[in-house]
Amino acid sequence: MLTVHHLGKSQSERIVWLCEELGIPYALKHYTRDAVTMLSPPELRALHPIGAAPVITEGEVLLAESAAIMEYILARHGGGRLAPGPEAPExxxxxxxxxxxxxxxxxxxxxxxxxxxxxxxxxxxxxxxxxxxxxxxxxxxxxxxxxxxxxxxxxxxxxxxxxxxxxxxxxxxxxxxxxxxxxxxxxxxxxxxxxxxxxxxxxxxxxxxxxxx
Ligand SMILES: N[C@@H](CCC(=O)N[C@@H](CS)C(=O)NCC(=O)O)C(=O)O
Structure with missing residues (x-):
């Protein structure tokens, strides 16, 4: 199962939105920013060395960087949707x-x-x-x-x-x-x-x- 590790008010909203557009099954795990520093909480920092959102996990895969995650999900689960290929004029x-x-x-x-x-x-x-x-x-x-x-x-x-x-x-x-x-x-x-x-x-x-x- 694909899990989206989502920090509130953050770029990880992109990944949630992509999953909804594609209509693929995913689990959503919420994290809350520190109220004073607005940084990510220790649980998210424990997940990946950079400690920033988004992060996804799927089986053995642990991936950060929203653009990389977008490309990963599109390639593995997109079925050609939302990402015009090299043959497309656009x-x-x-x-x-x-x-x-x-x-x-x-x-x-x-x-x-x-x-x-x-x-x-x-x-x-x-x-x-x-x-x-x-x-x-x-x-x-x-x-x-x-x-x-x-x-x-x-x-x-x-x-x-x-x-x-x-x-x-x-x-x-x-x-x-x-x-x-x-x-x-x-x-x-x-x-x-x-x-x-x-x-x-x-x-x-x-x-x-x-x-x-
Ligand atoms: N280039 C990264 C940037 C990730 C990033 O900076 N995420 C912010 C949220 S918008 C974050 O996690 N901030 C909290 C922190 O760094 O502790 C990406 O696109 O995923």
């Missing part, structure tokens, strides 16, 4: 946008989270550079989702699952005003309308207000 776009999240957008928001915590003055050049980088990434994304409904093109794929957390729950840690990005906000409404997304969030983080606007 293959390159799929790969690019799948990796855009953890390669570009998530690090930018993470950097800003730390810079904001450091209490830098609003005009500090490092802070301004990070903000400019965030707006560049969001502008790029805005143009993409204005041009077609989903990141890889006409069809919803795992690339959209990767970015969902970063555009929503991540904003609890690194606030972003999406007012200047109407196409991203419309894209988030398309995500919100998916029954599998609704099920995943209800199971993973019941009661957590979803930052979809």
């Amino acid at each position: 293959f390159a776009d799929y790969l690019y946008w799948f990796h855009f999240t953890n390669g570009t957008l998530q690090p930018v928001l993470g950097r800003l989270m730390l810079l904001n915590r450091a209490g830098l003055p609003a005009d500090h050049k490092v802070l301004l550079a990070a903000q400019e980088r965030r707006e560049r990434a969001l502008g790029h994304l805005e143009r993409r989702v204005a041009a077609q409904p989903w990141l890889a093109g006409r069809d919803f794929t795992a690339a959209d699952i990767m970015i969902g957390f970063t555009l929503t729950t991540m904003r609890y840690f690194s606030p972003v005003d999406l007012t200047p990005y109407p196409a991203i906000r419309a894209y988030l409404q398309r995500i919100a309308a998916r029954p599998a997304y609704q099920r995943a969030m209800a199971k993973g983080d019941p009661g957590m207000p979803l930052l979809l606007d």
